[in-house]
Amino acid sequence: MFYIALKIILYDKLRSFFTLLGVVFAVSLIFAQVGIYQGLMEASSVLIDHTAGDIWVTSKNSKNFDFCQPFPEYFYYSALQVPGVQSVDKAIIGWGMIRQQNGGQEQVEIMGYQPDRGVGGPWDLKEGRPSDVKNGNFMIVDESAVKRLGAFKVGDYRDVMARRIQIMGISRGVKSFTTAPYLFTSYSLAQELVTYVGHDNTVFLIIKTLPGSDKGTVIRLLREKLPAMDVLSKEEFSSKTRLYWTIETGVGFSFLLTIMVSFFIGMLIVGQTIYNSTIEHIKEYGTMKALGASTAEISRIIVSQAAINALVGYSVSLLVTLASVKMYEAGGMVMVVKTSVNLIILLMTMLMCLCSAFYSIKKIKNIDPAILFRG
Amino acid sequence: MVPVVAKELSKIYREGSLEVTAVASVDLEFQSGELIGLFGPSGSGKTTLLSMLGCMLKPTGGTLELFGQDITSLDERDLPAIRKKYISFIFQGFNLFPPLTVYENVMLVMNLKRIDPMVADQRARELLEAVGLGKRMNFLPRELSGGQRQRVAIARALAADAPLILADEPTGNLDHENGRTVMEMLKTLASEQNCCVVVATHDNRINDLFDRVVCMEDGRMLPEKRKET
Numbered sequence: 001m002f003y004i005a006l007k008i009i010l011y012d013k014l015r016s017f018f019t020l021l022g023v024v025f026a027v028s029l030i031f032a033q034v035g036i037y038q039g040l041m042e043a044s045s046v047l048i049d050h051t052a053g054d055i056w057v058t059s060k061n062s063k064n065f066d067f068c069q070p071f072p073e074y075f076y077y078s079a080l081q082v083p084g085v086q087s088v089d090k091a092i093i094g095w096g097m098i099r100q101q102n103g104g105q106e107q108v109e110i111m112g113y114q115p116d117r118g119v120g121g122p123w124d125l126k127e128g129r130p131s132d133v134k135n136g137n138f139m140i141v142d143e144s145a146v147k148r149l150g151a152f153k154v155g156d157y158r159d160v161m162a163r164r165i166q167i168m169g170i171s172r173g174v175k176s177f178t179t180a181p182y183l184f185t186s187y188s189l190a191q192e193l194v195t196y197v198g199h200d201n202t203v204f205l206i207i208k209t210l211p212g213s214d215k216g217t218v219i220r221l222l223r224e225k226l227p228a229m230d231v232l233s234k235e236e237f238s239s240k241t242r243l244y245w246t247i248e249t250g251v252g253f254s255f256l257l258t259i260m261v262s263f264f265i266g267m268l269i270v271g272q273t274i275y276n277s278t279i280e281h282i283k284e285y286g287t288m289k290a291l292g293a294s295t296a297e298i299s300r301i302i303v304s305q306a307a308i309n310a311l312v313g314y315s316v317s318l319l320v321t322l323a324s325v326k327m328y329e330a331g332g333m334v335m336v337v338k339t340s341v342n343l344i345i346l347l348m349t350m351l352m353c354l355c356s357a358f359y360s361i362k363k364i365k366n367i368d369p370a371i372l373f374r375g
Numbered sequence: 376m377v378p379v380v381a382k383e384l385s386k387i388y389r390e391g392s393l394e395v396t397a398v399a400s401v402d403l404e405f406q407s408g409e410l411i412g413l414f415g416p417s418g419s420g421k422t423t424l425l426s427m428l429g430c431m432l433k434p435t436g437g438t439l440e441l442f443g444q445d446i447t448s449l450d451e452r453d454l455p456a457i458r459k460k461y462i463s464f465i466f467q468g469f470n471l472f473p474p475l476t477v478y479e480n481v482m483l484v485m486n487l488k489r490i491d492p493m494v495a496d497q498r499a500r501e502l503l504e505a506v507g508l509g510k511r512m513n514f515l516p517r518e519l520s521g522g523q524r525q526r527v528a529i530a531r532a533l534a535a536d537a538p539l540i541l542a543d544e545p546t547g548n549l550d551h552e553n554g555r556t557v558m559e560m561l562k563t564l565a566s567e568q569n570c571c572v573v574v575a576t577h578d579n580r581i582n583d584l585f586d587r588v589v590c591m592e593d594g595r596m597l598p599e600k601r602k603e604t
Contacts, residue, residue, distance in 0.1 A: 004475065004483070011474030287470040290431060291535055292459025293487050372431070372466055373422045373543045 001297065005304030012277060016309075019273040023313025024320065026266025027349050030259050031321040032328075034341055037255040039334030044177035044245045045238040047111065050123045053089065053206035054215055055222065056237045058230045064244040065237070066109065066178055068093060070201035075226055079205050082221045084213035089113070090187055090202040091120030094194025098149060098183070099159040106148050107180045108160065112190020119206050122184050127154050128169020133186045140169035145181030147332055161193045175334060177245055263352050270309055271356030278302060278360040285364055286372045299361045303354060310353035314346050376443045378461075378539050378571040379405040379428060385436035386423050386594075397423040399594040400437065405573060407538065410565040410584065413575040415591035421575040422543060424591065428573065429462050429541045430454040441539065459488060463537035465561075467544035469524040471516040477503065477527050478512040484534045495534075502530040506560065522553030529560055533568075540564070542574045551580060558584050 009016045042049070048056065048065055057079060059069040070092075079088045092112035097105045113120035115134035122130060122140050133140055139160070141152060152158070156167045160183060174182050191199050209218050215233060222231040232240065246252030278285070285298050321337060328335040386398040398420045405411055415421045426432035427439060430446055439446045441461055449457070463484075471480045478499055485495035503509050506526040508519075516524055525545060532540050542561065546554030558574075558581045565572040565586075574585070582588065590597040 004472070007472075007474040007479070281472070283466075283468065283470045284472045287464065287466065288483070288487065289455070290429060290458060290462075290464045291484050291487060291531075292455050292462075294455045297487065372464070372470060373425065 001300035002304045002308075005301045005308060008277060008281065008301070009305060009308055012280075015273055015277060019270055019309050020313055020316065022269030022273070023266055023309055023349070023353070024316045026262045026269065026352070027314055027317035027345065028320050029262040030266075030345055030348065031317055031337070032324075032335065033255050033258045033262070034345065035321065035325075035335035035337055036328070036333060037251070038336035038338065038341065039328075040177055040251065041242045041245070042336060043175050043334060045241045046174060046176070047093075047120070047182070048234060048238045048241065051091075051120050051206060051234075052208065053119060054209045054234055055207040055219055056232050056234060057205035057207065057222065057226060058203070058232070058237070060228055060230055062230055063248070064241040066093065066176070066241075068203050070197045070203050071229065073200050073202045075229060076202065076205055078225050079207060079222060082218065082225050084209050084218035084221065086208045086210045088208075089117055089119035089206045091204040091206055092187060092190040092194060092197055093203050094190065094197055095180070096161045096183075096193050098181075101150055101158075108145075109176055109178065109180050109182050110160070110190050110193050111182055111184050112187040112194070113184065114187045120204070122169070122171035122174060124172045124174075126170045126172050130169075130184075132168035133184060133189070135186070137163060137165045137189065138168040138185065139165050139189075140171050140184040141167055142171045142174040142182055144175040144332075145183075148179070148181050161195070163193065165189075263348065266349075266352045267356045269356075270306065270353050271359060274302060274305055274309075274357055275360050275363070277305065278363055282363070282367065283371060286367045289364075289367055290372055295361075295365045298364050299357075302357045302360045302364065306353040306357040307350065310349045313353075314349040317349075318342065377404060377440075378407055378442055379403065379573075380440040381428075381437065383437035384424070384427060384434050384439055386420075386427060386432065387435045396594050398427065398434075401591075401596050403589065403596065405539075405571050405587075407571050408565055408569045409571055409586045410562050411571070411573045412582065412585035412588040413573055413591065414577060414579075414588060415575075416577060419591040420594040421591050423594075425541050425543055425573065425575050428539075429464060430457050461537055461539050463532040463535035463540045465525070465528050465532050465540065465542035465545045467547035469516070469521075469528045469548075471524060471527055471531075473516055476513050476515060477508055477519070480516070480527055481530050481534045484531050488535065498534060499530075502533050503527075505533075506530045520553075521548050522550070522556065525549060525553070525557050526560070529557065529564075533564065538570055540570055540572045542572065544576055544578075545574060546576065546578050546581060554578065555581060555584075 059071045062068040076088055076090055079085060094110050096108050096110045098108045099105055115131045118130040126143055128140060132138060152167055154167055157164050176182055191197055209215055219231055219233060288298055325335050325337060381401055381403045383400040384398060385400055388395045388397060413421045427434050434447055481499040481502060482495055503512050506529055508523060508526055545557055561572050562584050564570055589599055
């Protein structure tokens with residue numbers, strides 16, 4: 001039956017081409033939406049995911065990474081006393097302004113970390129080292145900031161919160177969800193720049209557990225020790241941040257809506273062409289039925305047509321998507337293409353095409369024998 | 376076993392309070408090896424009768440036995456198996472799959488019957504040779520003339536190896552010469568393979584080829600004419 005389906009598709013070349021085009025259009029749109037959404041979500045938790053630490057301590061009820069409030073530094077010592085804790089690092093995230101060379105201003109996110117330890121600092125440097133921000137008004141800027149800040153190079157000076165700061169390094173792959181560029185400075189400089197944090201406060205405690213210790217137990221003990229704080233595993237904090245941007249901003253709903261619309265458009269296009277093809281071959285299907293083929297046997301031809309459309313359409317869409325990743329990057333967007341997600345989209349495509357065969361199968365089931373006897 | 380025995384076979388179409396009797400109390404008995412002509416004007420009920428004989432349409436009254444099996448008592452789901460085992464069709468419009476070659480159209484029936492592919496291949500080639508299309512096996516139906524297409528349809532019907540062949544106006548789309556050739560093939564088929572071939576037609580020019588002629592009018596059977604031997 002698969003062979004007959006293939007022959008029908010190859011025979012109706014123009015119709016098959018437009019069906020394929022419809023599938024490619026719908027599935028490419030799904031790929032793009034899912035890929036961009038994933039890119040945005042990765043960006044929203046990029047610093048959490050790349051920071052070497054098992055547990056994050058933040059102010060109570062912090063909604064996400066970017067909007068955490070400061071809390072007293074002395075909790076650092078309380079955390080250090082908890083059994084199973086190997087090390088605790090302080091880090092700061094805060095909002096600031098940078099003056100552009102042409103006179104305008106841009107909002108930035110300032111990430112302060114301890115330069116000797118590097119925890120919370122950049123992990124992939126094009127130029128410079130994480131420790132280069134030590135002992136002075138120094139910063140590391142991500143290369144993606146070029147669009148917002150204009151061209152810059154190591155050694156350049158910029159005014160951040162009215163303070164002259166020298167660029168000591170350029171990082172890679174640290175693009176924020178909020179589109180405000182990340183500036184990495186020493187912890188002490190960040191305390192000064194982000195004025196609402198202050199000298200005796202921090203924003204994060206990043207904890208590494210001892211090898212062999214149970215992370216769940218350490219988290220429980222930390223929660224008991226620091227009841228006024230939120231204590232989250234790295235994964236929990238990452239998910240919380242992603243979930244915040246997905247739900248609270250409506251980003252998730254918007255992407256979901258586009259994906260669903262693409263799904264239904266694809267289903268309609270494939271459904272209509274398969275239905276037309278079924279109607280065109282209805283006498284032949286009826287003849288098969290007359291010769292003893294069951295509805296299930298004939299339905300297999302229809303389902304095979306849908307499956308072929310799905311597989312070919314999906315493959316072309318995947319190629320289009322892979323080819324367009326660089327194009328998206330050039331446009332300042334990140335599109336993530338992951339094998340696991342690709343498999344889910346493949347299943348969606350199959351489902352989309354198989355659902356579209358529903359009415360054709362119904363038609364086959366109820367073929368009126370009288371049509372066979374009309375010349 | 377007698378291929379077809381019908382007693383008071385009826386088909387009434389109902390739509391709301393409206394009733395249309397397409398076939399009314401038909402009694403008939405067809406034997407193997409016979410070529411039977413089912414004559415009648417349009418609307419006389421011959422297509423409805425053919426549909427019921429072919430288990431494509433359920434009668435609303437009477438009984439129908441095919442090869443000793445009471446069809447009227449069977450469930451709708453059991454009918455494909457009956458058709459697969461006993462019945463083959465030839466249609467006026469040929470109803471060949473346009474994307475499939477002549478050879479593939481013939482093979483399709485045998486695939487449905489799960490016949491061993493090697494055996495089916497040989498049989499398909501033999502049948503196409505027999506109907507004079509051995510050299511056109513890889514042609515698509517659109518590349519053939521009407522007569523050639525009907526010969527493919529006959530080869531397909533023969534491939535099913537069914538003891539009962541129902542043909543609806545098989546010469547309807549053919550010129551006289553091609554029509555006669557097709558009918559002669561069916562006659563040979565009936566006599567040589569001991570099949571029961573029922574042909575619904577209103578082509579009086581081929582009247583002489585039938586062993587029996589059954590006439591219908593307004594859903595009823597008229598007294599039968601048998602060919603004198």
